[in-house]
Amino acid sequence: MSNARSLRSVVALVAVAVLSLFLFGSAQAQDGEGEAFSGTLRFGGEPVEGVRISVVGANGEAVGEAVTGADGRWRIELPGPGTYRATIDTDTLPEGVTLRDPERQTLEVTVTAGRSRPLIFALGEPVSRGPNVGEKLAQAVLNGVKFGLIIAMCAIGLSLIFGLTGLINFAHGELVTLGAILAWYFNADTFGAPLILAGVLAVVVAGAAGGGVEFSLLRPLRARRLGMFQFMVVTIGLSLLARHVMLLFFGPDRERYIDYALQAEWTFGPFAVTPRDFTIMALSAVILIGVAVFLQRARTGKAIRAVADNPELAESSGIDVDRVVLVVWVAGAALAAVGGVFFGSVEAVDWLMGFRLLLLMFAAVVLGGLGTAYGAMVGGLLIGLVTEVSTVWASPEIKAVFALGVLVLALLVRPQGILGQRERIG
């Protein structure tokens, strides 16, 4: 009997996967002519001719070179996907023409199969000294708040689901990706809907997907008293499944939404922000405050807090725990999808974005206090700030290291998190 039920949930899952196959059509990366680097050299708007550019492979072996033509164009075919170093020969530059940034004479670039990558060697006057540390810091703080708000929004569901059911949802990142990718299909790929409409549609679908997973898979399994570890494995399976289904249909490349891609920045003193990013920050703040008000005032919100605090007591006082968990799954998935649309709008959409964000979300919820919504908000903001502010001094490629380092430090000093209660760490 119970086997038949779980079989049914598995069948339902497969059906969803197959259905999504037909719904969204194929968007796999089409194989172009082959891997190549290309570009156009310009100085003051005029093409620059006769400049030599050479490419070496990972082991330093020469791959090819090219000399720019009369139109300033150059192109070097590559033997296959991989990482290459392209160098511009500054001796061949005409008199009086220099690289804008002498450190960018050699570019190291990874090429995926079948893609031609444009490379830019910027020529011109060296830029004036760049912003000072104070200005950089102000900008980093602004970016930190922006990403922090987004991480916080994504992480609320993760934290509440843990608080309610003790489940660490490894597939939570995929809900973020799902929101971003669906919005891209509605906006840029298939329907050309305005991003706001596309985003709302994507959030609705992602919320339904979250609710569907809880209703058709996790609830029946919970009834069978599976251990915490088995649930973790289920979510790992779901995460692998969802991530690679999205890879199959979306392809391995980064994409952007059509709307709000390029905007002039508004400047307020040391802060510069595009209207898009400003709107996203304002919307995120409004949504987070809305969630807080809902948890404090609404009947269901109070029920959520009651179940998170003590499921048995909540159930015995007449709260329908299953319904509360379902509400949290739908709302948590929808919030994650909103975060995904925002993140995709600020940066870009790709199939791994949610998985990369998952570790930052883990850091945020543990930092703030595992199992609480407010902890996720505080932790998310802190993680956003730490990652972005670290880029003022450290290389941006290791900014996630600082976030995860803060996580490890926090576990040493205050394992229950900023807003967590002592008893939770057991």
Next chain:
Amino acid sequence: MDFDIIFGNAARAGLGPQAAIFALAAIGLNLHFGYAGLLNFGQVGFMMLGAYGTAIVVATWGGSLWLGIPFGLGLCVAFALALGIPTLRLRSDYFAITTIAAAEILRLLIRSSPATDITGGPFGLQAIANSFFDLNFLPDGRFGWGTFSYSSNQLWVMIVAWILVVLCSALVLALIRSPWGRVVRAIREDEDAVLSLGKNTVAYKLQALVIGGVIGGLAGVIDALQQSGVGSENFEPQVTFFAWAALILGGLATTVGPVVGAVLFWFLREGVESFIRELSEQGWLPNALADFLDGAEGAISIVLMGIGLVALMALRPQGIFGRRRSLHLGT
């Protein structure tokens, strides 16, 4: 549709070096979780340290491979201590999150440009295993039938790797049957009870973490040897999940579970991929479907793996050889 090719490919992967590497990683995880109850989601970090430690000594510092391997394993011990001392006192879900984070921190640091001088950054390190292959006494040529065949060097790696698998399995079995193992298993089942007997449970868990981590490090060493190089893209968090999948498939807290699981995992994975490749080359599929399948076999096999993990947990959570009894313990 040539089933000889598909079966040959699957069998080659199921017995090949990759399967042995995952068997080692899963044996370490089995000691961690199956016996000691430690939810280690950062096993790939140990593999990475074993591999990179070896490669750095050889390729960066120009040292001997036989110094590099102990250095790599020593890094694993250090990592286990650095990871375990602060976090083993916490609940197991905190430990899980910390381990996955720590392994990813390591990977990001290793591939970052400031570390390029030592680790090769995004390029990795190459040509490290010459003195290992110098010991290869097998004649040149290919061994096997059809697609189920290995080059001389691959076979040499396999012989060494599978011997290590047997040795590590035996070591874990001996440890678990020793008084030490009884304490460790007792901690998994009821830590408070063991504490009340005056045992230092954190020390026991730390020892289990170190030993399982070093076995994971050995997996990394074999990986570095068989490719004669290292690259950070081989150590993404997924690898840990795959090792877990192999362990769960075979069965937790059993001696043969991790080994059989790893063999089955690679047999099925390569079998599915090979089947899809063959399928997409047949003329009788609709063009749109054939185009879709072309080059997608890797992603499809992981999709099926995800479905398989969910189904396994729903239908037979203890794995193939596991006992139902040991399910609810240790979490």
